[in-house]
Amino acid sequence: MTEAQAGDAPDPLVSVVVVTYNSAPTVGETLSSLAAQTYPDDRYEIVVVDGGSSDDTERVVAEYDAEFHVVDGGTIGACRNHGIDVVDAEYVAFTDSDCAVPATWLRSLVDRMVDAADHIAGIGGPNRPFPDDPAFAKLVGSLQGTVFGSGGSPQSHAIDRVREVRSVACCNVIYDAAVLEKHRFDGDINVGEDAELHFRLSEAGLRFLFDPKIAVSHHLSSDIASFTKKARSYGYSMARIQRRHGKLIRWYSPLPSAALGGGAVAFLADLTAQRARYVPLLALAYLLVSAYATAQVYRDRRSPLALFVPVLLAAQYGFYGIGFLEGLTAADPVPQELP
Template identity: 75%
Template sequence: MSVVVVTYNSEATVGETLSSVADQTYPTDRYEVIVVDGGSDDGTESIVAEFDATFHVVDGGTIGACRNHGVDVATGDYVAFTDSDCAVPTTWLRSHVDRIEGQHDDSIVGVGGPNRPFPDDPWFGKLVGSLQGTVFGSGGSPQSHDIDEVRTVRSVAACNVVYDATVFDSYRYDDAINVGEDAEFHFRLSEDGYRFVFDPAITVSHHLSADFGAYCRKSRSYGYAMARIQRRHRKLIRWYSALPSVALGCGTLAAAVDLTSRKARYVPLLFASFLLVSAYATAQVYRERRSPTALLVPLMLAAQYTCYGIGFLEGVATRDPAPQELP
């Protein structure tokens, strides 16, 4: 078993990650820990040196390139990934291995699970985690949206996944992709008929956006990345990815029509639809958190959809680089 941790300027969190990886019920002599750094200029390397892990630098490398380097130096029959702002439970490796070895389906190439905020994270990060646990806050992606049963899915989050290493004989991450590299990689796998098992019991803790600004920036970067990936493949990877941009366009058109006609017809309808969606998400978040902070959900959804939609449009409009041949 090889555990790969991709990092960049993570001196504040990578120690927590590696400490959790070292504290496993899985036999220590049966797994190695590989840290791949994208060229940090902080104290990340000195923190990693305190642990039984090999340290590799891909200076200026994207997340995709760093993941591929980890695969290149891995020696295990399975390759596990988590990120340097995560912490895994003590049963993480054992649970993944038991689950993947229990499969008797050649189409299954890996196992993944959800990621949730740390118990001691700021209240805003916890609120983000609760919102992502709703279908409207996650877009239905299994790595975030609450799913309470083991099921087969097309994609999982790369911060909580174990692959059968043989998959990398024919497939690799895209070196050119820095955000959404897991979605793109898993899309290619799914197009060829491969699937993952999602186990909701195998949960990792993940530091989510700690404030509103970071939340908006991340939403925008996700939108941009998804548009770039879909332009690259000339195909919808996730059917709902364009909806925020379409909603922005429809809202702008509705406002223009209402202003021109001097009658409030379409904007109130769109606003009422958004209120229904946000009310449903707010109720779900409140049921989980039992906190008045759930009342911020409509604002957060509006910001998420707007920033994601703007990022998606930017990604559509940005000129493509030269195509890269991928296995």
């Protein structure tokens, strides 16, 4: 239902919560984009929740019309919950402090949310690299748009139609506030807090609508070190979250670790038999997977940098798998950042 269809009825009130930590270089870009929304100024507010930054984040936020709250030492999950606690609106939207949203972002999310069925907890869309981001970040964005780069996660812009999904990225989402009154983020979780909440929502029969046209710009990993660190961190957190629930949250999450284990077994088997039999077969399978992903990335980027996709896939799978194994064996199943 659009504003015109609603007649004289006012637009729903929306609170936009931005969680931040040491984001002085990027949070201004985020808040500037939120200030430029086509949604009526008197029908939405911006709330920034800071996890205890030590840089100039607070000074940058003060330049914008936004409330500023501090949860010193708080996890991302705890900061998101604090944002929910201090707002009073019909809908609660989230984006991150390294993102920028289009001017029509809130208008598009609200219009879809108003018309959504009762079992829809929220609306989300893809996140893509900024046009002026480094070439490596754009390559990562294209890789994550492939089925092998993202496991088919709806953050991928390869999903080209509106569809129901079990989870969306929390850097681009709007929730029905009534849902968040009953279901909160886990305040112990610092990575993967959205996946964990959305798993519980899906278990309760709720779903999200994914709209590929409602996209936000997101600063992705700009070098191999940050890329592999993030992959390891996601693997670590996902393993610990799944340990807590005692079941798979995402079916594909153990596969990189299984591939690492299978590769080690194949190597030992070939070494014992003194003949190359299993390792070449695994290498061939990987080459086929990476060739398919490379073709998809090249089609998206039209850049020779697509030739680096096999290296990036190996790094992503390898470090995610290592992190997952570390998470499985960690003493405390509460998912925090890597030690």
